[in-house]
Amino acid sequence: MMPALTLRNVVVALLLLMLFLVPVYAAVIGNNFVLSLFTRIVILAMAATSLNLIMGYGGMVSFGHAAYLGIGGYVVGILAYEGILSGFLQWPLALLVSALIAFVIGLLSLRTRGVYFIMITLAFAQMIYYVGVSLNRYGADDGLTIYRRSQFGDLINLSNKTVFYYLCLVLLLASIYLVWRLVNSRFGMAIQGARSNDRRMHAIGFPTFRYRLTCFVIAGTICGLAGVLLANHTDFISPAVMHWTRSGDLIVMVVLGGMGSLFGPLIGTVAFLALEEWLSGITEYWQIIFGPLLLAIVLFARGGIDGLLAGIRRD
Amino acid sequence: MLLFVEQFLNGLQFGLLLFLLAAGLTLVFGIMDLVNLAHGSFYMLGAYFAATFTALTGSFIGGVVLALAATLLVGMAVEVIAMRRLYRRDHLDHVLATFGLILFFNELVRLIWGPAGMNLTLPSWLNTSVEILPDVQYSMYRLSIIVVALAVAIALYLIVMRTRVGMLIRAGASNREMISALGINIKLLYTFVFGVGAALAGLAGLMQAAILTAQIGMGENILILAFVVIIIGGIGSIRGAFIAAIFVGLIDTVGRAFLPDLLKLALSPAAAATAAPALSSMLIYLVMAIILVVRPAGLFPAPGSR
């Protein structure tokens, strides 16, 4: 099916084109900073995409999603520190640990609703944050430098910044594609039904808990992968990645772009980090503009940027 | 024994600070159904105001009074400008909007006072210690925090339980329609409650600032603890917040004091010293998580709350 030529689709297409051309642009102007910034954008967009799966489609407002960024990163960092550099070991293990932790957190948290869910996910993320702080051997508060990125033999060299960027971009697009398939499948219908009206779901015969839990685990795993990439990108991991304000940032990215829309988190992340760059270029005190801007978005543009582009407002 | 008494009092003092912070949060949450992440900003503002006004007036008490008035005004202004537009929105919107306010206030403080942080100097009559038990010395200042916070707690309790305003507040917490049906100027009541909550947070912040310093972001970690308190205590319940705050304060402080020794049995002293504060911080969240798993709506859910 040909996507319709709407303003929203055009913007998304241009955005994707731009993302593909970033390394070319960086090479032409010889500016590594742009490439680094966009690598960060792409990685965080992946984290935001995973949060959108549970928050936008599943109605599970997790205020602890940054924990998985830290978990993925710490698995890579700790293994590297202990001399295990193979990505074939690091990455699957990181995903496994993320999934397991998401399973436990989800199992316990998904019994609660509304603000209690927000708070219990925050509590678990805080626990994980303090685990990071107490990791004496691995730098505790100060974090852990990762001296060598994950090794994939001759397959791919992550130390090449352009190669690494394209890997991140491909994985981001794969995540978005995965979310697209998921939300339109039976599983996705069940998840969205549970967001919309959980009581009705039970009445028509859905045991929603298991679907919501599965969704929670999938999102945690994708975000864990983003954490793996982030640690490889910055060559560093510290508890700061998991601070609750980072979880807040992720929520902002998702809502800024448009909750429950496929490319919303990507748009939101680009907007968030671009705004950060732009505003901090204008004034050192850029958050004095950004904070009220957030407030204004909540008050006046609830569908996020995606909603504005699509010309519809969610009530 | 001596150490234990001191740590117990420290825990009590910290718990009471938490209560001051949590009181406004739980009232706003209970009455307006508003999740206010920016509550920690009032805590920070109280500290900065106090440091500034004390330096300006040369009087600690004068500085504190001015700081409380200033925080009250800022709180009321925030309510009028932003918060009242958010009451009917969902909790996610609250989280986002007030997250934006945190960024704003942090940056505002950095703009006005600079990034370095400020000290609040105590007058000499507070900067001493007293003998609370035979041969047990305790900081005069910490003791006065306990006294002041207890006095505020009692006053708050009496206001909420015994006065007409308190009756309206309680009615609002359990039944929002009823209070507007009574024809009360509900907007004014909300603004007032929000402002008082902000001032209480400011009081907590300025009292803490004399022990540590006034710093940007100082409200953020303690805010999360205050949320733990109101979740454990039951949203909207002053009494629940009081019990939970003391409980959390004691766990945190006593954990920090005694976990290192416990951990030394298993770890090296250096490792124990780093791990202990982290573990005692974790302990609080663990307790909250357990409580929510067992009682998904908190320990003492307020009647009529969702």
Added chain:
Amino acid sequence: MTDALLRVDGLTKRFGGVIASEGVALEVANGELHAIIGPNGAGKTTLIGQLTGEIAPDSGRVHFAGQDITTLPTYRRSAIGMARSFQITSLFLDMTVLDNVALAVQAHSGHSFRFWTPARSETRLREPARAALARVGLGDRENVVVRDMSHGEHRQIEIAMALATRPRLLLLDEPMAGMGPEESARLVNLLRELKKEYTILLIEHDMEAVFALADRISVLVYGRVIATGAPATIRVNPEVIQAYLGEQQVAGHG
């Protein structure tokens, strides 16, 4: 009666000191339309809750098709053929009508751990949903978002969703609530049709509809069933008349 599809024995539920159900006994025979009536506060909502598994009784048993389902979770009750409609409309407001009903079909079409195939292109889900919609007279409205529809249409979707789960028992909780006389009349006709195929437990305030449709009526007052019988006998039962007059008197004072 051994061919009872639904059998309730001694169902008791207290909330604090308030008795909401007290030894409720009820039998719904296969193929019957059994109505439950009662004044406000008689415990109808609590009874429904216990039948659907949303409220756990303090004591008593609920049997469905010969199986003890007293402790069965709500979704399992739906799986074995118990479908309900809600007194206060409870739909997926942000989805289309067809998506709403297709979800009900999906719930009874195996598990939903299917992550890849687009559910909206599965005819196995869409066709039965369309059939259920046609049945309640909403065949031409399938792509409308539920939020944008009228109250009367919401009531029809409630029933379509119940039908889409291919139930053995329809538990209809005040299906006429909030309907105008014309809509009510249409719904009575629909129920008359459905009655031929389904066993129905109808909880309804509209006495005219109840007496027109019901094979048997149980009267619930203060959590107890004070009478069960054919409409003709219920109509002249002195206790029932007393209960309803009592309500009117209370209403008169209030």
